[in-house]
Amino acid sequence: MSNRWLFALPLLMLVIMAGFFGYALTHGARDPADIGAPLVGKVAPVIDLAPLREDGKRLATADWRGHVVVVNFFASWCAPCQVEHPLLLRLSREGVRVQGVNYRNKPDEAKAWLARLGDPYERVGVDPDGKAGVEFGVSGVPETLVIDKAGIVRLHLRRPLTPDDAFARIAPLVKELSK
Amino acid sequence: MIPEIGHYALVLALLLAVAQGTLPLFGAARRDPGMMAVGRSAALAQLLFVGLAFAALVHCYVVSDFSIVNVVRNSHSAKPLLYKISGAWGNHEGSMLLWTLILALFGAAVAGFGNNLPDTLRARTLAIQGLIGVGFLAFILFTSNPFARLDVAPPNGEDLNPLLQDPGLAFHPPLLYLGYVGFSVTFSFAIAALIEGRVDAAWARWVRPWTLAAWCFLTLGIALGSWWAYYELGWGGFWFWDPVENASLMPWLLGTALLHSAIVTEKRDALKSWTVLLALLAFSLSLLGTFLVRSGVLTSVHAFAQDPARGMFILAFLALVTGGGLGLYAWRAPTLAPGGLFAPVSREGGLIFNNLLLATLTLTVFLGTLYPLALDILGGAKVSVGPPFYAATFIPLSFPLLLAVAIGPLLAWKRGDLGQALKQLRAVGAIAIVVGFVAAWSADQHRAMVAVAAAIAAWMVLGSLRDLAVRIRLFSSPPADSMRRLAGLPRATLGMTIAHTSLGLMVAGILGVSVWQVETIVAMKIGDTIDHAGYRVTLDDVRALRGPNFAAERGKLSFRDGATHVVTLEPERRLYNVQRRQTTEAAIRTTVFADLYATLGDSDGKGTWTVRLYFNPLAPWIWLGAAFCALGGFVSLTDRRLRVGAPARVRRPLAQPAE
Secondary structure (H helix, E strand, C coil), rough: HHHHHHHHHHHHHHHHHHHHHHHHHHCCCCCCCCCCCCCCEECCCCCCEEECCCCCHHHHHHHHHHHHHEEECCCCCCHHHHHHHHHHHHHHHCEEEEEEEECCCCCHHHHHHHHHHCCCCCEEEEECCCHHHHCHHHHHHHCEEEEEECCEEEEEEEECCHHHHHHHHHHHHHHHHHH | HHHHHHHHHHHHHHHHHHHHHHHHHHHHHHHHHHHHHHHHHHHHHHCCCCCCCCHHHHHHHHHCCEEEEEHHCCCCCCCCCHHHHCCCCCCCHHHHHHHHHHHHHHHHHHHHHHHHHHHHHHHHHHHHHHHHHHHHHHHHHHCCCCCCEECCCCCCCCCCCCHHHCCCHHHHHHHHHHHHHHHHHHHHHEEEEEEEHHCCCHHHHHHHHHHHHHHHHHHHHHHHHHHHHHHHHHCCCCCCCCHHHHHHHHHHHHHHHHHHHHHHHHHHHHCCCHHHHHHHHHHHHHHHHHHHHHHHHCCCCCCCCCCCCHHHHHHHHHHHHHHHHHHHHHHHHHCCCCCCCCCCCCCHHHHHHHHHHHHHHHHHEEEEEEECCCHHHHCCCCCCCCCHHHCHHHHHHHHHHHHHHHHHCCCCCCCHHHHHHHCCCCHHHHHHHHHHHHHHHHHCCCCHHHHHHHHHHHHHHHHHHHHHHHCCCCCCCCCCHHHHHHCCHHHHHHHHHHHHHHHHHHHHHHHHHHCCEEEEEEEEEECCEEEEECCCEEEEEEECCCCCCCCEEEEEEEEEEEEEEEEECCCEEECCCCHHHHEEECEEEEEECEEEEEEEEEEECCCCECCCEEEEECCCEEEEEEHHHHHHHHHHHHCCHCEECCCCCCCCCCCCCCC
C-alpha cells in the first residue's frame, strides 16, 4: 500500500510547484528585476581599501564619520560608468564628497580612464576581486550610495545616474543631511 | 488578406485538434476503426493548416507588412532577408506559432510513419498529441495572436533586437523546439501506454526513435545557443547558468536518462514505470521552460512577453498536462508488471547508476533555478544562484557519471564483472592518470579538480575508442577485415561510441577554456603592438563601414609568431540604426586545438580602442563535441532494429514521383 503512494509523489510535487507559481503570478506587483536596496537605513559596511593612486589615501569607512559622502562603484571597462561620469564631476564641483570604489578593474586602466575623463573622486579605493562590492551588495557597476554623518546608508541607486538622480535626488539629499 | 487567411487557418487547426484529441480516444476505447482513423487524417490536416498559418506570418515579414503589430515590433524594411524570415520566430507570438507548427509536424510524422504501431496505441498517441495542440492553439488564438492588425500602419518597423540578427540565432529556436516538442511524442506515447496498461519491450522500441530524434535536436539547439553566446556576446564565455539555459538543460538531462533507461525496458523488460515517468517528466520540463520564459516570474536575458495573463494560461496548461499525466501515472503505474531480475553489477545496474546521477543532476539544476524564485516569493532575501553553486554541486556530481561512461558498455546484461571490465581498461586508466598529472602541473589553480576532469576526459575518449577497436578487432586482424567489421557494427553501437567519445571531447573543451584561457584587455592605438599568448599582435587599422541596417567599425589585428604572419582577425563593433544598440562581432580563428578570439570595444574618440583578446585552448571541441554527440544519435537512429517489426512494404520497382 505504501508503495502505491510512491507513484503519486510526482503528482504531489507538481501540485505544490503549481500552487507556488500561481501565487507568485497573482500576488503583488513583483518585479523580478528589482533586487531592492536592503542596506538603506542600516549602517554602512566596514571597508578599508588600498588607494588607486600611489600618493592617495586609503578609502576607509571609518574616515567618513561626521561627513556626508556619496560612494560610487565604477570600472573603466563599464560603458554606463562613462555615461554618468560628467554628472559625478559636476556633483564634485558643487562640493559633494564623492568616494570611488574601483570595482574589478586593473589599476593602470582605471588610472588612464580617470586621467582621460577627469577625476571626481576625493579618494579612490581599489577592489580588484570585488570583495567590497560583496560587502555593499552591489550587483554590478555603476551603483551609487549616499551615506550620512552617522554612517547610515540613506540611498542606494543600482543604475547609471541620470541628471534627475544627481541633481533632484542626490544633491538635495546631501544638502539636507549635511545640515 | 493573407494575415486573415493565416488567422483563419489557425482557427480551423484548433477545431481539427479538438477532433484529433477526442474521437480517436473514444474510438480506441470502443475498438471502432473508423473513429480511430480520424486521428491520422486530423493530424495530417492539422500540419497543413498550421503550416499555412506559419507561411502567412513569414510572408507578412518578408513583404514587411507593417499593418501587423507583430511585424512592426520586430522587423524593419532594411533588414536582410534571412533576418526578416527569422524575425517571424524572434518574438513571443511567432515563436509560439513555430512551437505549434513543430508539434503538428511531429503529430503528422507519427501519423505518417507509425504504420508498425498497433491501431489503438497509435490512435491514443495521436489523440494526446491533439490535446496538447488544443492547448497551444487556444493559447495563441486567445492570448497571443500573431496576426493582430494595427489601425494606422506606421511607415516602418521597430526592427529586431540586433543581438538576434545572427545566423546562429536564426536557427537556434527551430532546433531547440524540435527537441522540446519532440519530447511531446514520448509524452503522448507514455500516456497512451498508461491508458492501455501495457509497457513492454515493443513499446520501448517504438518510442526510441522519437526520443532519439528529440534528444539530437535538443543537443544541437543548446549547442548552437551556447556557440552564439560565445561569439556574439564578446567575452569568451559559453554557458552562464542563466535560468532559461537551465530550463533547456533539464529536459536534456532527463531526456538523456530516458534514452538509457528505455534500453533496459527494451532489452530486459524492466524499469518500466521509471521509463514512463521519465517520458512524462522530460516533456513537463520542456513546458516548464516555456512557462519560465514567458510568464515573467523571473528575470533573464531570454525572458520575453512578461505578461501575467499569459503566465496564468501557461501555468494552467502546464498543470493540466503534467497533472493529467502524473495523475494517470499515480493511478496506472503500480499495475505495470515488474520485469526481469538482474544483479546490481550488470549492464542494467550501470544504466540505473546513469539514471540516478542524471536525475540528481536534473534536480540540482532545478533547485538552483527555482530556489531564488521560491525565496523571493516567500518574502525572504533576494539571492542569485550562479556559477559557484554549480561548480560546487553539478560538476563534482557529474564526475562519477562520466567515469561510468567507459565502464558501463563493458558490463554484461543480468550479471556483469566489474573487475574484469576494469582490467580491460587498465591501459586507458594509466594514460588517463598521466594526462591528469600533466594537466594539474600546467594549471595555476584548482589543481585537484583540473587533474580529475582532465583524467576523466581522457578516460572517456580512450575508453570508448578502445571498446570500438576491440569490437572491430583493429590491429589484431587485417585492416580490410576491421573495416568490414566496422561497417557491419550495429548502428546503435556505433552511435553510442560516437556520442560517448564526443562527450569526452566536450569535457576536454570545457576544461581547456575554463583553465587555460588567456585574456588580454588593452587600449590600443593604430600601429600599437602587444604580446598575447605568445603572439605579437598589431592593430593595423580601424575602418568605418556601413551594413544594410547598421554602421560599423572594423578593426584589423595581425597576429605574428616571430617573423611569420599567422592570421589577421577583423572584429567589428556595430551600431544598429533603428534600435541604436551596439553589438560586437567577434573575429575568431579556429584551429583544431584552440581559438584565437578578438573583439573591438569602445573608442575614446581620439584614436584609442579597447581591444579584448582571448586565447581559448580546446574551445572548438565544445561545439564539435556537441555536434558529434548529436551525430551519434542520428547514426543510432538509422539502426535497422528500429525499423524491424514494420510490415514489409512491397514497393513498385519504379521510383515514385514526390507528391
